[in-house]
Amino acid sequence: MTKVSPSILSADFANLERDCRLVMDNGADMLHIDVMDGVFVPNISYGIPVVKSLRKVTDAFFDVHLMIIKPHLYAKKFCEAGADLVSFHIESESDVAETISIIKSCGKKAGLVIKPATPAEAVFPYLDQLDLVLVMSVEPGFGGQGFMENSLGKLKAISEEAKRRGLNDLYIEVDGGINGTTGRLCAENGANLLVAGSYVFGAQDVKAAIDSLKI
Ligand code: DX5
Ligand code: ZN
Numbered sequence: 001m002t003k004v005s006p007s008i009l010s011a012d013f014a015n016l017e018r019d020c021r022l023v024m025d026n027g028a029d030m031l032h033i034d035v036m037d038g039v040f041v042p043n044i045s046y047g048i049p050v051v052k053s054l055r056k057v058t059d060a061f062f063d064v065h066l067m068i069i070k071p072h073l074y075a076k077k078f079c080e081a082g083a084d085l086v087s088f089h090i091e092s093e094s095d096v097a098e099t100i101s102i103i104k105s106c107g108k109k110a111g112l113v114i115k116p117a118t119p120a121e122a123v124f125p126y127l128d129q130l131d132l133v134l135v136m137s138v139e140p141g142f143g144g145q146g147f148m149e150n151s152l153g154k155l156k157a158i159s160e161e162a163k164r165r166g167l168n169d170l171y172i173e174v175d176g177g178i179n180g181t182t183g184r185l186c187a188e189n190g191a192n193l194l195v196a197g198s199y200v201f202g203a204q205d206v207k208a209a210i211d212s213l214k215i
Helices: 013-025 048-057 073-080 098-107 121-129 151-162 180-188 206-211
Strands: 003-006 031-036 062-067 085-089 108-115 132-134 171-175 193-194
Touching: 013 031, 013 048, 013 098, 013 206, 031 048, 031 073, 031 132, 048 062, 048 073, 062 108, 073 085, 073 098, 085 132, 085 180, 098 108, 098 121, 108 151, 108 171, 121 132, 121 151, 132 151, 151 180
Parallel strands: 003 193, 031 062, 062 085, 085 108, 108 132, 132 171, 171 193
Antiparallel strands: none
16 A cells, blocks of 8 residues: 655644644654755755754654755754655755765665656666655645656656565655545556645545545
């Protein structure tokens, strides 16, 4: 069954603890924490102090998605603040292998993210070192955008390559425009971890929304 990682970018920041509890109490498997620096993406969200504060009030698994230009400079700080998994973009300025090894040396899981224009094959050289690959199905930067269908072929290519290599524990995550319908398409194409922001936090019935993403 797919796992669900609600993106707290769509939560009420004045009530972050309450909203984190709301999704975790209603079946979420982890929390997706989007970090934006205003340089790698044209938006600014939140950073290390917020992760640190949330860590004090929940034991939830933190799936941290760094949309920042030099992730190797900050990865350790996010690990120390309480991230369980740190993902960063292949399109960033950091050396991929070095950044993976910084995250791993903190004892945390490492993920690599590709934007909509980056081919699936770009992650193949690193696949054996990774715990997660994240395929963006929108241009990173904002919640509430429409799902891009070109992510489906990439999910399929990555899941087939992972299977070929026997990497059965690899998380294949998709992020952007996920709802019950697009989530199903992603699951059919090999995604096993679905990020959803506006669909979950905007729902009248949060439990029903999360349940509909368990495919
Ligand atoms: C976009 C972020 C996403 C975003 C998803 O840059 O990485 O995690 O919050 O939001 P929805 O699910 O509303 O597309
Ligand atoms: Zn994200």
